[in-house]
Amino acid sequence: MKEIGIGIIGLGTVGSGVWEIIRQKGKELLARSDVELQVLRVCDKDSTRKEALGISGSIFTDSWEKVVRDPRVSIVVELIGGMHPAKEIITSALQEGKYIVTANKALLAACGEELLGKGEIFFEASVMGGVPVVKTIKEGLVANRIEKILGVINGTANYILTSMEKGSDYKEALQEAQEKGFAEADPTLDVEGWDSAYKLSILAYLSFGVWIKPEDMLVEGISKLMPGDIEYARQLGYTVKLLAIGKKKGDLLELRVHPALLPLSHSLSGVKGEFNALFIKGDEVGEITLQGKGAGSRPTASAVVSDLVEAALFNLKGTTHAILPPSASLRLADAQNLPLRYYIRFTALDKPGVLSRIAGVLGEKGISIASVVQIERKEGEAVPIIMMTHEARERNLKEALSEIDKLSIIKKETLFIRVENF
Amino acid sequence: MKEIGIGIIGLGTVGSGVWEIIRQKGKELLARSDVELQVLRVCDKDSTRKEALGISGSIFTDSWEKVVRDPRVSIVVELIGGMHPAKEIITSALQEGKYIVTANKALLAACGEELLGKGEIFFEASVMGGVPVVKTIKEGLVANRIEKILGVINGTANYILTSMEKGSDYKEALQEAQEKGFAEADPTLDVEGWDSAYKLSILAYLSFGVWIKPEDMLVEGISKLMPGDIEYARQLGYTVKLLAIGKKKGDLLELRVHPALLPLSHSLSGVKGEFNALFIKGDEVGEITLQGKGAGSRPTASAVVSDLVEAALFNLKGTTHAILPPSASLRLADAQNLPLRYYIRFTALDKPGVLSRIAGVLGEKGISIASVVQIERKEGEAVPIIMMTHEARERNLKEALSEIDKLSIIKKETLFIRVENF
Numbered sequence: 023m024k025e026i027g028i029g030i031i032g033l034g035t036v037g038s039g040v041w042e043i044i045r046q047k048g049k050e051l052l053a054r055s056d057v058e059l060q061v062l063r064v065c066d067k068d069s070t071r072k073e074a075l076g077i078s079g080s081i082f083t084d085s086w087e088k089v090v091r092d093p094r095v096s097i098v099v100e101l102i103g104g105m106h107p108a109k110e111i112i113t114s115a116l117q118e119g120k121y122i123v124t125a126n127k128a129l130l131a132a133c134g135e136e137l138l139g140k141g142e143i144f145f146e147a148s149v150m151g152g153v154p155v156v157k158t159i160k161e162g163l164v165a166n167r168i169e170k171i172l173g174v175i176n177g178t179a180n181y182i183l184t185s186m187e188k189g190s191d192y193k194e195a196l197q198e199a200q201e202k203g204f205a206e207a208d209p210t211l212d213v214e215g216w217d218s219a220y221k222l223s224i225l226a227y228l229s230f231g232v233w234i235k236p237e238d239m240l241v242e243g244i245s246k247l248m249p250g251d252i253e254y255a256r257q258l259g260y261t262v263k264l265l266a267i268g269k270k271k272g273d274l275l276e277l278r279v280h281p282a283l284l285p286l287s288h289s290l291s292g293v294k295g296e297f298n299a300l301f302i303k304g305d306e307v308g309e310i311t312l313q314g315k316g317a318g319s320r321p322t323a324s325a326v327v328s329d330l331v332e333a334a335l336f337n338l339k340g341t342t343h344a345i346l347p348p349s350a351s352l353r354l355a356d357a358q359n360l361p362l363r364y365y366i367r368f369t370a371l372d373k374p375g376v377l378s379r380i381a382g383v384l385g386e387k388g389i390s391i392a393s394v395v396q397i398e399r400k401e402g403e404a405v406p407i408i409m410m411t412h413e414a415r416e417r418n419l420k421e422a423l424s425e426i427d428k429l430s431i432i433k434k435e436t437l438f439i440r441v442e443n444f
Numbered sequence: 445m446k447e448i449g450i451g452i453i454g455l456g457t458v459g460s461g462v463w464e465i466i467r468q469k470g471k472e473l474l475a476r477s478d479v480e481l482q483v484l485r486v487c488d489k490d491s492t493r494k495e496a497l498g499i500s501g502s503i504f505t506d507s508w509e510k511v512v513r514d515p516r517v518s519i520v521v522e523l524i525g526g527m528h529p530a531k532e533i534i535t536s537a538l539q540e541g542k543y544i545v546t547a548n549k550a551l552l553a554a555c556g557e558e559l560l561g562k563g564e565i566f567f568e569a570s571v572m573g574g575v576p577v578v579k580t581i582k583e584g585l586v587a588n589r590i591e592k593i594l595g596v597i598n599g600t601a602n603y604i605l606t607s608m609e610k611g612s613d614y615k616e617a618l619q620e621a622q623e624k625g626f627a628e629a630d631p632t633l634d635v636e637g638w639d640s641a642y643k644l645s646i647l648a649y650l651s652f653g654v655w656i657k658p659e660d661m662l663v664e665g666i667s668k669l670m671p672g673d674i675e676y677a678r679q680l681g682y683t684v685k686l687l688a689i690g691k692k693k694g695d696l697l698e699l700r701v702h703p704a705l706l707p708l709s710h711s712l713s714g715v716k717g718e719f720n721a722l723f724i725k726g727d728e729v730g731e732i733t734l735q736g737k738g739a740g741s742r743p744t745a746s747a748v749v750s751d752l753v754e755a756a757l758f759n760l761k762g763t764t765h766a767i768l769p770p771s772a773s774l775r776l777a778d779a780q781n782l783p784l785r786y787y788i789r790f791t792a793l794d795k796p797g798v799l800s801r802i803a804g805v806l807g808e809k810g811i812s813i814a815s816v817v818q819i820e821r822k823e824g825e826a827v828p829i830i831m832m833t834h835e836a837r838e839r840n841l842k843e844a845l846s847e848i849d850k851l852s853i854i855k856k857e858t859l860f861i862r863v864e865n866f
Binding site: 039043047050051054055146151152153154157158161162163164165166167172230231232234238239240246247248250251254255257258260262265267270271273274275276277278280281282283284285289292304306307308309310311312313314315318320321323324325327328331332351352353354355357360365367393395397406408410437439440441442443 | 461465469472473476477568573574575576579580583584585586587588589594652653654656660661662668669670672673676677679680682684687689692693695696697698699700702703704705706707711714726728729730731732733734735736737740742743745746747749750753754773774775776777779782787789815817819828830832859861862863864865
């Protein structure tokens with residue numbers, strides 16, 4: 023077992039989530055990584071937050087310097103966001119030889135090249151919350167030259183565009199997003215494309231190896247769009263998305279953020295609401311798409327904790343990830359006994375009374391019918407009868423079908439397909 | 445710079461791809477990982493393959509024992525598949541203290557628990573080809589308890605079901621898949637669900653920590669389905685997919701592979717043809733989906749090489765992944781000069797001659813019109829006119845729109861949206 027000291031700076035939505043995950047799941051993380059994450063310092067300007075989170079006064083401070091200078095702290099988690107004092111915190115901590123875990127996309131987009139030159143910074147949480155896009159490009163696709171990236175990477179803008187697809191105008195959609203917590207009181211960074219541009223800057227570094235600042239890119243937002251545009255686009259075979267686009271053609275790099283018409287057949291066109299997705303084209307792997315929630319307390323904290331484990335393993339060297347050992351009592355469910363819904367295709371003679379005989383046998387076995395469709399009519403001949411059931415046990419279903427298939431009105435073995443409602 | 449000796453056993457479609465990637469991209473991999481992968485031994489039963497791939501006789505052998513016993517080889521890449529002699533190769537190599545990289549899903553499903561207890565085995569390539577699902581679950585989602593996994597993880601079956609959606613019957617669809625190289629001459633393992641079950645066994649280990657053998661799961665294939673089933677399901681609001689399902693509810697684990705009705709609104713219902721996708725629900729991150737090609741020479745080799753870099757870094761300790769340095773000549777493209785297509789919304793008076801004046805200005809700037817739609821008609825009033833252009837330079841477009849917006853027939857600033865055709 024190896025212990026590693028951690029300091030968390032910033033107890034906003036993400037910082038609180040990180041504190042809670044480590045507190046609730048310390049044992050599981052230890053089992054999966056052989057590393058014990060010990061939170062030795064927590065810093066926030068607002069000392070009232072410590073009570074709500076059950077943080078003891080002995081580790082709480084309102085001075086980030088105390089975290090950065092604590093020799094027992096090996097990893098500093100910067101979660102205050104913005105340029106200052108985030109940059110000073112990271113610079114000081116790197117000078118002290120500490121590792122950094124951060125979700126600060128604006129700072130990385132502005133100063134990533136400078137900061138990454140000074141030490142080890144882990145930043146999975148800076149792009150698409152808990153969806154491991156940084157790890158995927160950096161490690162999973164290490165054998166690939168990335169040719170294109172295409173991202174729906176701002177949940178606020180995508181939520182608004184999805185509402186506009188349903189007919190809301192821009193102002194209504196924005197207000198709805200604000201009410202549901204998907205847009206901030208000042209939504210400028212999100213709706214005008216800057217948040218996407220910060221993330222594109224980081225993705226372009228990972229994919230193409232260069233740092234390009236957002237102000238050098240083409241960046242446009244969605245505030246001028248009308249619901250009509252989205253409807254006309256749909257009639258033409260397109261959706262409208264706020265896209266972050268990176269393409270490398272020879273020595274020429276295209277980096278742009280703007281609303282775009284995307285063919286309805288494209289895998290990103292189905293990304294709705296607050297979801298994010300990134301489409302990546304690599305020369306070996308072809309096209310891959312990663313999708314998930316790009317923001318929120320726990321999804322983003324999930325990425326921070328993944329980086330914390332990564333940083334701890336890297337710091338302590340020579341260890342790797344393990345798989346969580348299961349609880350001793352975990353056992354495989356009996357598939358014959360699960361409550362599932364079923365699609366059933368009977369092939370039966372088309373004559374009066376057939377349905378009641380089938381339904382009678384099903385009823386005896388406790389299987390109730392949700393709907394019946396008989397599509398073709400050919401009196402006196404065999405036709406398909408389609409039934410959807412309510413939840414039933416497969417054992418009972420099979421017994422019922424075995425009886426039904428013995429009836430003279432059934433002309434072919436009955437087929438059933440299980441329904442998955444996720 | 446650190447060198448690491450590699451032995452490749454098996455020069456089939458994946459093995460050839462691995463050899464070619466290392467040969468073609470050795471320098472880039474070195475730049476990204478600070479590790480030089482040196483292929484010191486290559487083994488295949490068929491010695492004619494070495495000529496086609498330009499492998500020198502000095503490193504080629506038809507004896508796997510020579511690879512496993514070579515003290516200069518630190519990592520053995522097993523790519524022959526099947527149970528024997530793959531199991532003997534891996535067991536011997538682990539005994540020699542070597543690391544293993546493998547794509548052998550059948551062997552892992554049968555003997556994963558035994559083999560992983562004996563040493564370090566990297567197996568990203570065993571599930572979903574180049575899509576990093578193993579890394580995602582093991583590392584990216586380390587902070588999560590996985591609640592559900594749902595996968596379309598057999599490209600052959602999905603290709604057939606996609607053809608059946610278009611009306612082919614099962615036999616026609618299978619034959620088409622075989623002709624296109626998406627199905628093998630004996631497709632049993634793929635269409636009867638066993639290949640998915642092997643992968644589900646590995647995914648369940650990663651997600652839930654237990655090894656369950658495929659023969660203990662519910663496994664059913666797609667060969668009994670008719671095109672009618674898929675059509676009826678669609679009318680009921682569902683697609684039919686061959687799903688691999690894992691769910692943990694308390695101490696009860698469900699593992700099943702079978703055709704299932706999945707709501708059309710689910711993110712997996714849009715996975716078409718030979719594509720694979722995995723939906724994962726974690727308690728912190730929520731729902732994430734990974735999609736890509738699950739098979740093929742280079743996509744699978746992409747995952748093998750990613751594992752090779754991982755294994756090399758782990759073996760050599762204390763190093764991590766880096767970002768590829770860009771070529772010195774890489775530069776940002778001028779966004780005003782890209783050839784893009786545009787959607788344009790004019791707000792113009794509805795009267796004769798308006799279109800020809802707009803088209804005239806566009807024509808002067810070299811912008812040609814692909815289509816025009818005027819949806820509303822209100823003579824003498826301002827209505828939207830929607831135009832799609834052929835490829836044009838944004839600089840020219842902006843000049844044209846600036847002139848057009850000065851015309852008295854234009855009643856509102858014209859809006860354009862760029863079209864992305866990926």
